[in-house]
Each structure stands twice: as structure tokens, then as C-alpha cells.
Amino acid sequence: MNLFYENSTRTRISFEIAAKRLSADVINFDAQSSSTSKGESLKDTAQTLEALGAAAIIVRHPMSGAAHSLANRGWVSASIINAGDGRHEHPTQALLDAMTIRQQKNSGDDLAGIKVLVVGDIEHSRVARSNMLLLSLLGATVSVAGPGTLVPEGIEAMGAKVYKTFDEALDEKPDVVMMLRVQLERMQKDDTFSTREYIANWSLDQTRLGLLGKETVIMHPGPMNRGLEISNQAANDPRSAVLRQVENGLAVRMAVLHRVLSGEDSN
Incomplete structure (x- = not known):
């Protein structure tokens, strides 16, 4: 159901x-x-x-x-x-994201040594929270970057390093850049949010796309706000794994349902 x-x-x-x-x-x-x-x-x-x-x-x-x-x-x-x-968690999204990173980076059983940068609306993102927990557990180094008003206090306690600017975070040469949807529907009363400023400072635009390494993986949990947190060029770039994430979502959810319905997991 x-x-x-x-x-x-x-x-x-x-x-x-x-x-x-x-x-x-x-x-x-x-x-x-x-x-x-x-x-x-x-x-x-x-x-x-x-x-x-x-x-x-x-x-x-x-x-x-x-x-x-x-x-x-x-x-x-x-x-x-x-x-x-x-805003709490989205466990199956984290599972499919971990699967996607393993495939794209040929990392084997864990994600040791993989640097993952999560960018954008951390405050409202259950995807960010689940990914920080799971990817860190699998050995990845997870960092976040976003506007001060959209990065919750105490996020460092979840094991993530916080960058004040997107460009500073990109200087660390992340292996994976995970862009998050700006959840405008959850901040209708926020008069401080500026679309123009967000695009200028936090969008994966053409300029920042050029700063990524040839093997950097671009991810987004969807749905994408093209032209806001991610440009058309970035979404359509050969390094984008967005559709692979969707494909892996089906496999992961089949596995979860099989485990639950077969009685393998009593919890």
C-alpha cells in the first residue's frame, strides 16, 4: 500500500x-x-x-x-x-545514492576515500540527512555547503564539514557533487530568500561546471529546478548520474520490498 x-x-x-x-x-x-x-x-x-x-x-x-x-x-x-x-529522513533515497556512487566510482564494497559534497537547501532536506548518515557509515567523507539560513545548526554533529561558499567547497576537488532541490514550498514565509542571489552563489552553473574534474559525478535526487540549483548544462552533462539514480531506485526498492514481504526482516 x-x-x-x-x-x-x-x-x-x-x-x-x-x-x-x-x-x-x-x-x-x-x-x-x-x-x-x-x-x-x-x-x-x-x-x-x-x-x-x-x-x-x-x-x-x-x-x-x-x-x-x-x-x-x-x-x-x-x-x-x-x-x-x-525534514527527517529518506532512507531508500540514500540507499540508491550509495549504490549509484559505488557504480560510478567503481569503489567496491564501501566508499572509503570518496569525497561527497552536498550543496543547497540542507535545512529542509531529508535526503541530505539520510545521505550524511549512510555515506559516512560506508566510509565516504561528506561535506555540505549552502546559504547560512539553509544549513541547520549542529549539522557538524552528523559528521559533515560545513563550507561557507560553494566555490570554497569545490576547491577541495570532491568526487561527487550532490545538488539539492530548493524546497520553495517549505519556505513560503521566508522573505529573506532571493532567487537571484541563490543562483549567483549556489547554482551548479556553467562556470562551476567547468571547475569539476573529468571524473566528478553530478547527482540530484529530483525533481530538479533547472535554472535554479542546477543549470541545464550540468543536468545534461555526461558526468550527470541523475537518470542512473532513478534506475537504481527501482532496484533498491525491489530489494527492500522483497526483504520485507519475504519475512527476511522481522523488523
């Missing part, structure tokens, strides 16, 4: 295709046209879906910790897969 309270293209569709390739039946739950729009709680919705036979619930929710609550409070016995919860 795809239980998505936020819009999604890549994650929802790849989970749907992954389940179908495993011969599982899939139902896409539209929160906006369901009883949740009438005030039904996440707990009641999940229990209803389980009563209808859902063996696994793939949940995306705007509240940080929503998936953890479903999985650990005893509300349901169905397996819970986190497809993104608020």
Missing part, C-alpha cells in the same frame, strides 16, 4: 513498479481524496488499510517521525517502509 500524504513521482512510481515486478498487488492511497481530508488520523488510516489486507505500508508524510511512530507504537503489524518523513 502506497500511503503518500505528499506529492511524489520517482519514489511512489518506483515503489509501485518494484512491487508489481515482485508480483505483489499495489494500491495507491490518495490522502487528498480520502478520509484523511476529513480529519482521520494516521493511526486510524493505517489500521484501516491493514484491516483491508495490506501486508506492507509505504508511507510518506510531512511530519518528521511519522513512519517511526507507525513502526514502533504497536498500531499495526504490517511492515512499514519510510518513503520520506518531513
Whole structure:
């Protein structure tokens, strides 16, 4: 059961295709046209879906910790897969990103010695948080760069070095540059954000593209704001692994679903 309270293209569709390739039946739950729009709680919705036979619930929710609550409070016995919860985490995105880096850099079993630079809207990015945790665990050196207002305090505690400017970070010759989407929908009340300033200081534009090494991998979790955090030239560059990320997302989510539905993972 795809239980998505936020819009999604890549994650929802790849989970749907992954389940179908495993011969599982899939139902896409539209929160906006369901009883949740009438005030039904996440707990009641999940229990209803389980009563209808859902063996696994793939949940995306705007509240940080929503998936953890479903999985650990005893509300349901169905397996819970986190497809993104608020600003907290996006585990399967981190898994597919790690897989992509291993493929692109031929790094073997781990990512030791690989330098990964994550750039942009760190504050609102669950992708950034999951990647910092997983890539560091696999041995990569992870650093971040972004406007002061979009880099949360204490991010260094997650093992990431913080650069004040994009150009300073590029001087360190990263092996991977992961651009993040500017989440304008989450900062509608932020009067300090300037699109013009962001493009000038934080976009992977033609000039910065020329500073990257020949083997540098360009990544983006999607959807891309072309012309804002990433230029058309960068998105279409031969070094871009954006579509490879999408492809690997299907493989990763098939593996996650197989592990969950086969009973290999009791947690």
C-alpha cells in the first residue's frame, strides 16, 4: 500500500513498479481524496488499510517521525517502509545514492576515500540527512555547503564539514557533487530568500561546471529546478548520474520490498 500524504513521482512510481515486478498487488492511497481530508488520523488510516489486507505500508508524510511512530507504537503489524518523513529522513533515497556512487566510482564494497559534497537547501532536506548518515557509515567523507539560513545548526554533529561558499567547497576537488532541490514550498514565509542571489552563489552553473574534474559525478535526487540549483548544462552533462539514480531506485526498492514481504526482516 502506497500511503503518500505528499506529492511524489520517482519514489511512489518506483515503489509501485518494484512491487508489481515482485508480483505483489499495489494500491495507491490518495490522502487528498480520502478520509484523511476529513480529519482521520494516521493511526486510524493505517489500521484501516491493514484491516483491508495490506501486508506492507509505504508511507510518506510531512511530519518528521511519522513512519517511526507507525513502526514502533504497536498500531499495526504490517511492515512499514519510510518513503520520506518531513525534514527527517529518506532512507531508500540514500540507499540508491550509495549504490549509484559505488557504480560510478567503481569503489567496491564501501566508499572509503570518496569525497561527497552536498550543496543547497540542507535545512529542509531529508535526503541530505539520510545521505550524511549512510555515506559516512560506508566510509565516504561528506561535506555540505549552502546559504547560512539553509544549513541547520549542529549539522557538524552528523559528521559533515560545513563550507561557507560553494566555490570554497569545490576547491577541495570532491568526487561527487550532490545538488539539492530548493524546497520553495517549505519556505513560503521566508522573505529573506532571493532567487537571484541563490543562483549567483549556489547554482551548479556553467562556470562551476567547468571547475569539476573529468571524473566528478553530478547527482540530484529530483525533481530538479533547472535554472535554479542546477543549470541545464550540468543536468545534461555526461558526468550527470541523475537518470542512473532513478534506475537504481527501482532496484533498491525491489530489494527492500522483497526483504520485507519475504519475512527476511522481522523488523
